Amino acid sequence: MGLTGHYAGLIAFAIFTAFPLWWAASVGLSTNPENMYSFPRSFWPTEPGLLWFAKVFTDMPFLTYLKNSTIMAVMTVVGVVIVSVLAGYPLARLKFVGSKTIFVIIILTMMLPSEVAMIPNFITMKHLHLINEYLGATVINFSAAFGIFLMKQAFEMVPQDLIDAARVDGATEMQILWRIMVPVSAPSIAALGIFTLVNAWNDYLWPSIILTSREKLPLAVGVFNDLTGPFATSDSMVMAAIVMTVIPVLVFFAFTQRYFVSGMDGAVK
Numbered sequence: 078m079g080l081t082g083h084y085a086g087l088i089a090f091a092i093f094t095a096f097p098l099w100w101a102a103s104v105g106l107s108t109n110p111e112n113m114y115s116f117p118r119s120f121w122p123t124e125p126g127l128l129w130f131a132k133v134f135t136d137m138p139f140l141t142y143l144k145n146s147t148i149m150a151v152m153t154v155v156g157v158v159i160v161s162v163l164a165g166y167p168l169a170r171l172k173f174v175g176s177k178t179i180f181v182i183i184i185l186t187m188m189l190p191s192e193v194a195m196i197p198n199f200i201t202m203k204h205l206h207l208i209n210e211y212l213g214a215t216v217i218n219f220s221a222a223f224g225i226f227l228m229k230q231a232f233e234m235v236p237q238d239l240i241d242a243a244r245v246d247g248a249t250e251m252q253i254l255w256r257i258m259v260p261v262s263a264p265s266i267a268a269l270g271i272f273t274l275v276n277a278w279n280d281y282l283w284p285s286i287i288l289t290s291r292e293k294l295p296l297a298v299g300v301f302n303d304l305t306g307p308f309a310t311s312d313s314m315v316m317a318a319i320v321m322t323v324i325p326v327l328v329f330f331a332f333t334q335r336y337f338v339s340g341m342d343g344a345v346k
Contacts, residue, residue, distance in 0.1 A: 100316075101316040104312065104313055104317075105130060105314075105316040106122035106125045106126065107122045107313060108125070130320075132311075133317050133321055137299070137303045138292075139296075139300075139318070141299075142295060142300060143296060143325070145292075145295045145296075145299070146296040146297070149284070150277040152212070152215045153274070154270045154277065156218070157218065157221050157270075157273045158224070158269060158273070160219045160225075161221060161228045162228055162254070162266070163254075164229075165224075165226075166254050166258060168180050168229045169228075169229045169230075169233045171250070184222060186222045187222045191283075194217070195286065198283075199286060202217075202287060208287060209289045210293075213288075214284045214287050214288055215277070217283065218273075218277065221273065224269050227265055227269050228262070228265065228269065231262040231265035232262060234262075235258055239261075243257055267333065278326050279297055279326075281301070284298050285298045285302075297322065300322055
C-alpha cells in the first residue's frame with residue numbers, strides 16, 4: 078500500500094501540475110473556440126487545427142521575442158554561474174575573518190522580495206546608461222544568493238586532500254578553482270544553469286521596466302503586451318502563444334533533467 082499510495086500521489090500531482098498547460102494546448106488547437114470555458118468539453122480540441130499557432134507567428138514578432146529571450150537567458154546563466162563559482166569557492170574553502178557573517182547576509186537576501194530593489198536598480202542602470210539594453214535587463218540577476226549557496230555546498234563536498242595535493246604542487250587558488258573544483262562540481266553547476274535559465278526565461282517584471290523598445294522585449298513581456306492590446310479578444314491565440322512560450326523550456330528541461338537532479342542531490346548531501 079505504501080508504494081501504491083506513493084505512485085498515486087505522484088500521478089495526482091502530475092495531473093494537477095500539467096492541467097493548465099493541457100487546457101491551454103487544447104484551446105489553442107481548437108479552431109472553433111466556442112467551448113473553451115465549458116468543462117470538461119474544453120479538455121479536448123474542437124475542430125483541431127494549427128490556425129491560432131500560425132497566427133502567433135504572423136500577427137506578432139514571435140521569433141524576435143524568442144531571440145531576445147534566448148540572448149538574455151544565456152547571458153543570465155553565464156553571469157550567474159561565474160559569480161556563484163567565484164563567490165562560492167572562498168566561502169567554502171578559504172578561511173578569512175567574517176566569512177560566516179558574509180554568508181549569512183547573502184542567505185538573508187533571499188528573504189527579501191525582488192521588488193524592494195527595483196527603484197535602486199533602475200537608478201543604477203540609468204547612470205550606467207543600460208536602459209533598454211540586454212545587459213541592463215540581466216545584470217541584476219548575476220549575484221544570485223541561491224547560486225552562491227549551491228556552489229558553496231558543492232565545493233565543500235570536494236575532498237580536502239585533493240586541494241592540498243594541488244597546493245603542494247604549486248597550484249594557485251584560481252588554478253585549483255578552475256582546474257579541480259569546477260570540473261568536479263560540474264553536476265551542481267549544470268543544475269544551477271538549468272534553474273537559472275528557467276527563471277530567466279520566465280522573468281517578466283524587470284524586463285518590462287528596463288526595456289523600452291518592442292524589438293528587445295523577451296517572450297514573457299512581448300507576448301503579454303501584444304495579446305492584451307489589439308488581439309485581446311482572441312483567447313485562443315493567447316493560449317497558443319502561451320504554449321509556444323513554454324515549449325522551449327520543456328524541451329530543454331527534458332534533455333537536461335538528469336543533470337538537474339544529480340546536481341541538486343549533491344547540494345543536499
